[in-house]
Amino acid sequence: MPIDCEDQELLEGFLAETTELLEKLDDDLIALEKASDDPELMNRIFRSIHTVKGASSFLGFDLLVRVTHKTEDVLNRLRKGELQLTSEIMDVVLEATDLVKTLVSDIKGGEIVDREINETINKLIPLLTEQPAAPAQPAAETPPLVASEDSPASTETAAPQPEQKPAQEPPPAAAMPPAAPRPAPEAAKKPAPPKGGEKGGDDLSDNTTVRVDVKRLDDLMNQVGELVLERNRMIQLNQDLQGGTSDHILFSEEFGKLAKRMSFVTSELQMQVLKMRMIPVEKVFKKFPRIVRSLARDLGKEVDLQIFGEETELDRSVVDEIGDPLIHLIRNAMDHGLETPDDRIAAGKQRTGTLILAAVHEGNSIIISIKDDGRGIDTDRVGRKAIEKGLITEDQLAAMSQREMFDLIFLPGFSTKDQASDLSGRGVGMDVVKTNIKKLNGLIEIKSEKGMGSEFILRLPLTLAIIQSLLVEVEGEIYSIPLASVLETLRVDQREFHVIGGQEVLKLRDMVLPLVRLEQVFNVKRCHEQDNFCYIVVIGSADKRVGLVVTRLVGQQEVAIKSLGKYLANVTGIAGSTILGDGRVALIVDPVGMVDGGEGASGTR
């Protein structure tokens, strides 16, 4: 059924507000479970759902009104203390919230889908009649009560008799048509709505519109004003020069000043715009208490999730991308890391496991860490499994450092589980993490101690739009290397290079650094005379180091990343491109690709 709403603006306002409220609601509900006696929190939850109900009844979204109305009633009883909050009740309330999200996302999609909502409503109804003395098992009692009803309409009117506010009942009951024609047996066959609900909930986090602080906008306007002034000045200078009222010496002096001011204004402007693109990482983090809660219940584990630094800001493009990897890491920590309460006590630990999710700024990157105090990574077991699955050979394993063994868990197809459950074991999750983080130019580091727990540390760039880079020249061609992965640069004599098994290496302090000649990887035509001296840019990804051999260092520059387009999206060793000051295009070297594929690339020459 298409949405029949006269006032599009009203509808958009409703959607924006509802989405925001619902996002917060999830968070608050989980918090409520921990602190059920917090009246302030309770009231806030109640108000949110009430607002949603009010707005949707005003706009005539009947399905939404019915669900929110019942949920509100249950919350009202909780608020008044007529009902004691149990996790069973919370499950039902959360299910209802999910349903509301699904309905809202239907509306957002522009089409009201005739969804089955009675199953959830019927779970809510017994909570309205129950006595505070007897909490628990509401779900068990419900189904028989529902099954006897032939049509949803009769459920709606029959059940809420003992309710305190019957006066509010008629409108929703009268506005039944969308759901009424559906016969009850068919409805029963439908899969439970929460499944779709969880998905719908994710879709709700709409990132196409931004809310910007008015002050930030004013600042931006000021900067633009200054830019316009400088532009006028530039035109003036040009006219003076053309008209002969200014000579070259005066012009170059004035133009120098102008260039300085312009550069100042534009970098300010750039900061302002970047700031506007920044959103707190909370946007992603707030999904997790809910996920952790349901995972803990499914796995029969007790978990205390602690979140730190959710106010840390980062670019929205990054925020959009880190959700999935973080979910996989959390699942991994919950499933493989943390032990069951009994095992924990046996190991002399506290019954409840701790999962810490923290975000912090460090220079131009953000660091997100997921830390558990579970059993840690058993490298022997990981190694054995990897051999069993045919991912590595015995010899390879023997030569591995502990760190390399940790990295095995990122291999596609790797899993320590013998059988895949619906939660894990297919060997996909960690591969997803690695691929996504790599896509973001980020690094993953694993710290783990057997029996004590593990920590996954993600280091991500703050923004994907503009990066600091080192410009280098390779036989006349300019390439840009992201500064974040550059560890150091050296000028060395090529006679100091050693060759080990066909691989050129350099002894650098106490380590042996494999070298990659960019001119070979990129097939650059040699144009310079062979010079014994060259420059080496040491880059690192995770704990691997590689030295890139280049002809000359050009300098450090802040560059705006431009995509190479769909057609050239997957060029080996190239992460993107940028436009230099003279208008030419320079390619950005993909450091991760160099480090991972570096040995192969120089080996095949």
Add this chain to the structure above:
Amino acid sequence: MSNALVPMNANEARTGDHGELIQLVSFSLDNEEYGVDVLKVREIIRMPSITRVPNTPHYVEGVINLRGKVIPIINMRRRFGLCELEYDKQTRIMVMDVEGELMGFIVDAVSEVIRISSSEIQPSPAVVTSGIDQECIAGVINQAERLLVLLDLQKMFSQDERQLFGNL
């Protein structure tokens, strides 16, 4: 050419057996004349400085900066397996819209915009100019003293992409 006088409105142009009137940009490559739909051509520019992109097919000349946008450049001579020629004053890059993305194509020269009626397009004969993939030839236009090969670049690139990603 009498057709040139027919107004561009497609409805009015659909008269008798003249068929629909279409406009083509004609360009030359190795002494042959080719045409592409004018609506796909965004602009025609002179040769700017091109940045080579390593590890790409040999006919990808590189990328250029088109007013702040980085777009790939394809060398049509190499793409069609023709012998290479030094760039001269006539050499142009035709910037075209290929499946929603801009791409540049280096051609020997761009001559004019011509109008033809769709009924003049004949299916291509079994063997056309050596080296050019049959798939991207949409037809030939045989007018009194000229022979024009009509190209469909979308086809060329869907085929290329398959190859490119197949190699990865």
